[in-house]
Amino acid sequence: MPRRRAAAQAGVHERTARDWDHGIGKSNGARVLPDGRRIDYTTGVITIVSPFPSPLAGVGGPSLAALEARLHPRFLTLAEREQIADRHRRGESLRAIGRALGRAASTVKREIDARSIAGDYRPHAAQRAWATSRARPKTAKLAQAGPLREYVAAKLALRWSPEQICHALIVDFPDDEGMRVSTKTVYQALYVQARGGLRREVATALRTGRTRRKPHRSLQARTPRFVEEMVMISQRPAEVADRAVPGHWEGDLIVGTGSRSAIVTLVERASRYVLLGHLPGGHSAEEVRDVLVPLIATLPAHLRASLTWDQGCEMAAHRQFSVATGVPVYFCDPHPPWQRGSNENTNGLLRQYFPKGSDLSVHSRADLEHVAQQLNARPRKTLGWASPAERLRDLLTAT
Template sequence: MLSSRRVKKGPGRRPLSLARQRFVELRARGWSIMAAAREVGVSRTTGANWSRGYKTYRKGEVVGFVAPLDRLAVREISSRFLSEDERIEIADLRQAGMSIRGIADRLGRAPSTISRELRRNAHVGGGYRPFEAHRQATARRARRHRRRLETNRQLRDLVGELLAQRRSPQQVSRHLRLRHPDEPAMWLCHETIYQAVYQPGTTLLRPSRLAPHHRSPLRTGRDHRRAHQKNERRRPRFERPMLTIHQRPFAPDDRSEAGHWEGDLIIGKEQASAIGTLVKRTTRTIRLLHLPRRDSDHLHAALKDRMSDLPPALLRSVTWDQGTEMARHTTIAASLGAPIYFCDSHSPWQRGSNENANGLLRQYLPKGTDLSIHSPVHLRGVEHELNHRPRHVLADRSPAELFTALLGSPTHPVLRR
């Protein structure tokens, strides 16, 4: 007995399994619905239904919803499982009155397989509908894997606590291995943490005390993946003479001598406010400068006040960007007792530590906001939190730990890289 369902009686009567599989593959490669539908030979409406799902109506009322195609629904599966064509034949033979054992003999399946199929995938309103049964079986195959963060409450709380301190996923991942060296169940790779942060409805998006405006624990503030963008740099405007980075007695990647700093400004909304940033090249210690106004006079006063507590061995030079705030660089150099070197235009890599620190600071001082509202006390709090974070480049030691050691002994051996 031939199945009447295998005879094409009009548009859409056959399941078009191969066409649907090809359509899903093209959509996964970035094809539009119209282009993918044209390629497999179906209408745009059919392609839209496959991609977005569609409602079913009876007497003008919505009675159900057919879910969009999933890759699991159209991919080739093991012959151990019933295929869509077999389910169609089961429906036809059952409607014709054939017994379960007879259907099993026709399909070459065990009678228990047919009995279980008719019982598990029966329609709610009664009867057996092959396409709906196939969708139900597909949904059961697509069981969502529960992340370790969802099943391990201790791990989830620890990761949430570390992210609330604005530690990066890489720092959290390394911390877990250091804190639980003999418990692999407490380890996570940084990609797993990123996925948990990006997951819709995650509890990891919450503000911190020092950055209440910033819900995301990530430096970028994003709640989804996004391509990186290139930062713009300012044009040079200086008084003469000036010292360039090429006159500095060490290369940009040489960090063997303590006392050398890198500096820059982070700019607020409409370029109307700014905060000075300084980073020590050896220990990555961060210092922030509160600037009531963005000009060379206020920068001079802030640098002189903030760096006055350092011994000469820990203030040997400052490398700065070519910004107009350094118009009085000769006066600043005389006040600090240390030369000021300037990077080349469009070469932020020559101040790599400072660029990295500015990115970290944007978690607390976001772009497009008025930076003048942050008091010196708040800036000191941000300094303290960043300087007490363990850093991968420092072998998971904190900048504060190394800086304290240098204060006690300028010849203290630090990480040389």
Template sequence: MARRGRKRRLEIEAEYWRLLAAGVGTVEACKRLGIGRKTGYRWRAESGGLPPVVLPEASRSRRYLSLLERKRIATLRERGLGVRDIAERLGRAPSTISREPRRNSLPHDRGVYDADLAHHRSLERGGRPRRVKLAADPELKAEVQRLNLEWSPEQIAAHLRALWPDHPERHLCHESIYRALYQGARGGLSRTLTRKLRTGRPLRKKRRRSDQRAARFAAPAVLIDRRPQVVELRSRLGDWEGDLIVGPRSQSAVATLVDRRTRYLLLVALPDGHSAGHLRDALVAALDALPDHARRTLTWDQGSEMARHHELAPYFTDGVFLAHPGSPWQRGTNENTNGLIRQYLPKRTNLSLHTPDDLRVIEDRLNNRPRKTLGWQTPALAFAAALAP
């Protein structure tokens, strides 16, 4: 029979946060634990998307009782040993043993000392934050609330240092401001201020580190640092930049390819999805129509759709290269072109509704539009001239 009550709930909640930390989504984590999605969302909302701050067992001071010690206290109490005998066996002060059942038991425990539940209560109480700096300093809080003016936490952190250069106790780093914001009243700020952030995101979202991104690829990524220097000169045909334009909730997508020299655009339909396999097959079909000298390099970001980059590399004489995470300017030609494409494929629209023929019409419109950067020549004419022997 499954255990019920507060101890069981604490165990489930701890396992829920462990699953989220391992990369499991909220819905899947709730399904594995046999709890409702609303419960998981409520736990996330209560903490602003941040896992509860609880010190791991190994990092707690020796002056606190460990779980093992609490289990030994429970066992020795059941055997009828007194406080002083238990204290002598554990090497603890008798007052510590005497206080333990009173501090970490509740009336509804009916006089039974449960070591696991007592340990949970101790950890939870120890994880409660002290009175936060913003709650104790109204003037500091007023300055931080420049969030109302759409200032970013980083800008506010710099402002505090400039405003009070001789008062380091009033200096906050931007991460402290984010945590205070997402913890709501516990952090000293109203959670409604999250609407003033650039993202407007009510809960914090866990991001992958750059080393975790690379781990998604089946073969080691070749970063843009190793791309031939001639690509920077835009002096030759066939150096392509690519990306995905995605629809709502990433349920539809179109791949974009732009030649760096001529700004010539290829739109690649992805009717079956934009997984790594689907993207590879679609790009290969689009590239087969181009001669070898029009396929030199491809530069993409580190999205999971490029997990099979090594299978595309043979189609380019100099290979496939990946930009650094969070560095869209390293594919500036493609990013600029994607902005032009959005005139025809607006954000928050279902891209799967556009057939390959629809994409050819958009492609032709953009490739036959005069471009200032080409001396008012069109990408189509520039590309055709560069293809000529």
């Protein structure tokens, strides 16, 4: 029977019938999915509830999607259970039924013995009982109070990412299997309110600052580039690319509201060590030069090998910078941010401290130094979960 006609006979809208077919129900204006997620499209809040009972599955039973799910060939399907019931009713032997289904006779026997009620085998009741027995709900790890939740909440408060936290648990508690959690579990605790054993406010510790998942957006257009003579990245020494030798830096700006203030960001390619420079009043070429020169001057000579920058007009005074510091400047090609990948990644981390659209002039040099120290003390996946400060120390010791 077509769905539209069936819906009319049942006295419901065709859209409701389609939702039922997919195991979707409604609860107080929200939609409840077969996996137990309740989505309130008005507030955007996602919670976990018990799976919505399908009208076709019996009161309090599993959804239609759960009834019809085929998880693995070893499990009997509803169609096979119907065949068992029909053939058993006709008096066929267990072996004959098994041959017809391609199953062992013992499988058929166990099914009839276990699912029959007063000697009567009913396939749909058997399917509902099987689907119900598969559900084994348990409390999420981070919904339970204890040292694991406290550890995760403390690290999120320090603006560590869920992945950094998961690997730090292995280092800090190598012999305690109870102190383990996956990255996905941490995100679920933050994004799904019912699993919010972590306080909802802690979700602001995420890099994005969002409390809901969003698809990745396309990259925004890059800033205009200047056309003066430059030394391009293709002429940069080969030793820079393999990150084996310390002292090669990538640089850029993060700009405040109205482009009236900015922060210079420098990242050392081998160790991901970060240096920050303050530009509270503007970011002209001369102002950037006057901040970069003393910033580079704080480094020992063997850590001043090169600087890679994009083609932003703030580096128009790059020749004067090179003369003052002895550091050559190499410029990236137009529009490939991956040529300065370490710096782009670091700027994303810094936006957690200095959000877009905020006034960067309110931050002092001490504030910038504190942020740089926090970033340099964080374990990094790309460094084998060592921190930039530790990696730079090791590189300096080795050289």
